C-alpha cells in the first residue's frame with residue numbers, strides 16, 4: 001500500500017473529505033449567488049407616452065391576472081390606487097409578474113425583459129389609474145443622509161417582530177413569512193413601508209415620517225453591511241445555530257479528541 | 271522506569287517527579303504515603319470516561335473568564351445614553367448593564383473574545399454534562415455505590431441551568447429580555463404564590479430596577495459557590511469510590527484496570543484540558559455568539575421574531591410553543607394552564623425522573639449489590655429504551671422550541687409544525703422505546719452468535735463431499751472478554767411459596783405490579799452460551815483473564831485491587 005492510500009483509509013479521512021466538500025460548496029455558493037440588485041428607482045413620472053407604453057406592457061404581462069384596467073380577477077387583486085411605488089417594489093424585486101401560486105409570491109431574479117425603464121412605464125400606467133404612493137426620490141432613500149441610531153430604535157419598535165433583530169426574517173402564520181432584508185435596495189425598503197405588501201402593515205407618513213424612514217434605511221443598510229466583529233455570524237439567527245455549533249463542533253470535536261487520546265497504541269507486531 | 275537500583279522495590283515504579291516531593295512532604299508532615307498511593311490511582315482508558323471532563327474543564331474556564339468579565343460589567347439598570355464606538359447605537363438610551371456589556375465587547379482589549387469564550391464555555395459546560403450524564407445512565411454507572419454521586423450530578427445539572435439562565439439575562443439586551451419576560455410569566459402564573467414570587471424576584475412590578483443586580487449576585491456568587499462545592503464533592507466521591515469500568519479482559523468488580531494517575535492519566539487529562547481550551551478559544555475567535563449589539567437594548571415593548579433561549583432552555587420554549595391555550599377558572603382566579611403545564615411539567619419530569627431512576631431501578635430489581643463493572647447499553651434493554659425515549663421527548667421539545675426558525679428556513683407552515691409536535695411528543699417516545707428495545711435484543715443476539723459460532727474469517731473451505739463453508743474463528747480475546755462481561759439483570763424472585771402465596775412486600779396491588787415489572791425488566795433475554803455442540807474452545811480463555819488481572823506490573827495495562 002502506498003502512503004497516500006494508507007492515509008485515505010485513515011478513520012478521520014472521510015471527515016476531512018466531508019469538510020473539504022462543504023468548504024468548496026460554500027465558496028462556490030458565495031461566488032455564484034446573485035448579488036443585490038441596485039435598483040435605484042427613477043422618479044415615477046406621469047408622462048403621457050410612458051402611460052401609453054405602460055398600458056401595452058401591462059396588457060401583455062399582467063392583464064391575465066390583474067384584469068382589464070387592473071380592476072382585478074380571481075387570480076390577482078385590483079391595482080387601482082396601489083400606486084407606482086407598489087409596482088416598482090413588486091417588479092424590481094422580481095415578485096411580479098408572478099409565476100407560482102403559493103401562500104406568498106417570493107422574491108426572484110428579474111425576467112429578461114424587465115428593465116427599470118419598463119418598470120417605470122408600467123408604474124406610470126398604474127399610477128394613472130387611481131393614484132397612490134409614488135416612488136421615493138433618490139434623496140429620500142439615501143442611507144448616508146439618515147441617522148442609523150434613531151433608525152435602529154424605530155426598526156426595533158416596528159419591524160423586528162416579523163423581520164428579526166438583524167433583518168434575518170421570520171415565519172408568520174399560514175405558511176407566510178417575513179423575508180430577510182439582505183437584498184432589498186433602499187428604495188424597496190421605503191416602498192415596502194409605504195405600500196405594505198402582503199401581510200406587512202402599511203407605515204404611512206403620519207406613523208413614520210419620511211425622515212424617520214431614511215433613518216431606518218440607514219440602520220438596516222449599516223447593520224447588514226457590518227462585518228461581524230465576533231467571527232462568523234452563524235446566520236445571525238441567534239441561539240438555534242449557536243446550540244448546533246456547540247454540539248457539533250464542541251462536543252463532536254472533543255469526543256474525537258477523547259477517542260484519540262485514549263486509543264491504544266498499536267503494537268508493531270499487531 | 272529506572273530510577274533506583276536496589277532495595278526500595280515498592281517505590282521503584284514511581285517517577286522522580288512524584289517520589290521527590292512525596293518524600294519531602296513525608297519527612298515533614300508524614301503525608302508521603304498518601305500522595306504516593308493517590309498518584310498511583312488507576313484510571314480506566316475509555317473515551318466515554320472523558321465526557322465528564324469536558325464539563326469540568328469548561329467550568330474552570332467559565333470561572334476564569336467570568337472573573338475577567340466582572341471587572342468591567344456593571345450590574346445596574348440605571349439609564350445611560352450610549353456614546354461608545356458602535357455607531358448604530360450611539361445616542362440610544364439603555365441600561366448601564368447593557369452599556370457596560372457593549373463596552374466590554376468593543377473597548378476592553380480582548381473583551382469580546384473573553385465574552386464569547388465565556389458564552390461558548392457555558393454551552394459546552396451544559397452539553398458536556400448532558401453527554402457525561404447519558405454515558406453514566408446508559409452504562410448503569412449510577413448503581414450502588416454511586417447513587418449519591420448521581421444525585422449530586424442531577425443537582426449540578428439543575429444548578430447549571432439556573433446559572434445559564436441568570437447569566438444570559440445579565441447583559442439586558444432585547445433577546446435576554448424576552449427570556450426574562452417568559453421567566454416572569456411563569457413565575458406569575460404559579461397558583462396562589464405567583465404574584466408574590468414575581469414581585470420578590472423583580473422587586474416590584476415587571477421589569478423594575480432590581481432584577482439585573484439580583485441575578486448578578488446569583489450568577490457570580492451564590493450559584494457558582496454551590497457549584498464549586500458540589501463539583502468538589504463529586505470529584506472526591508469519584509476518587510474515593512474509584513472508577514467504574516467497561517467489562518473486559520481481566521476486569522472484575524474487585525479491581526480497576528487502566529493507567530496510573532501519574533503520569534499516564536495526568537498527562538491525558540492535562541492534554542484533554544488543552545483540547546477543551548483550544549476548542550473554546552477557537553469558537554470564541556471564529557464563531558460569533560450572542561451579538562448583543564445587533565439585538566439592541568431591552569425595552570418591554572419590543573419583541574423580535576426568532577427570540578430563542580440558549581439550547582439548554584430550548585425544551586421549555588418548545589413545550590410552551592406546542593401547548594394549546596388552556597385556562598382554568600377557579601373561584602375567580604385564572605390558572606393559565608398553557609403556561610404552568612409546559613413550564614413545570616417537562617422540567618419536573620426530566621429532573622425528577624433522573625434523580626429517582628437509580629432508586630426506582632433498585633426497587634424494581636431488588637438489587638442491592640455493588641457494581642463496578644458497567645453494563646453495555648444493549649445488555650439492559652429496558653433501561654436503554656427508557657433512556658432513548660427520554661432523549662426523544664427532550665429532543666423533540668428542543669426542536670419545537672425552534673419551530674419558527676424551521677418554518678422560516680425550510681418553508682414549512684408554522685401550524686403544521688406545531689400540530690406535528692403535539693402528536694410527536696406523545697408518539698415519538700413510545701416509538702423510540704419499541705425500536706430501541708428491538709435493537710438491543712438484536713445486538714445481544716449478534717453477540718451470542720459471535721460467542722457461539724465465532725466470527726466470519728473470510729476463508730471459504732470446500733468439504734470433501736463438495737459443500738462450501740465459511741470458516742468461523744473465535745473472536746479476538748479482548749472482544750470476547752468485553753462481550754462476556756454481560757450478567758443477567760437481577761430480578762425479584764418469582765415469589766410464591768408452595769402454597770402460592772407471594773413473599774412479603776409483594777402482596778397487594780403495588781407489590782404485584784412490582785413483581786411484574788421486575789420480571790419484565792430483569793432476567794436474561796438472550797443467553798450467551800446456547801448449548802450447541804462445537805464450541806471453538808471459547809471457554810478456556812476465561813482462566814487466562816483471571817491471571818492477567820494479577821499481572822499488570824508494567825506499562826499501561828495495570829490493575830489495582832480495590
Ligand code: HEM
Pocket residue numbers: 318319320321322323325326327329399400402403406411412416419420421422423424426427501504508512513514515624
Ligand atoms: C459540573 C458538572 C459535572 C462535572 C464537572 C462532572 C465531572 C465528572 C468527572 C470528571 C467524572 C469522572 C470522569 C467520568 O466518569 O466521566 C465524573 C464522574 C461521575 N459523574 Fe459527573 N460531572 C458533572 C455532572 C454530572 C452529572 C450531571 C451527573 C449525572 C446526573 C454526574 C454523575 C456522575 C457519576 C455517577 C460519576 C461516577 C461515574 C463513574 O465512576 O463511572 N455528573 N463527573
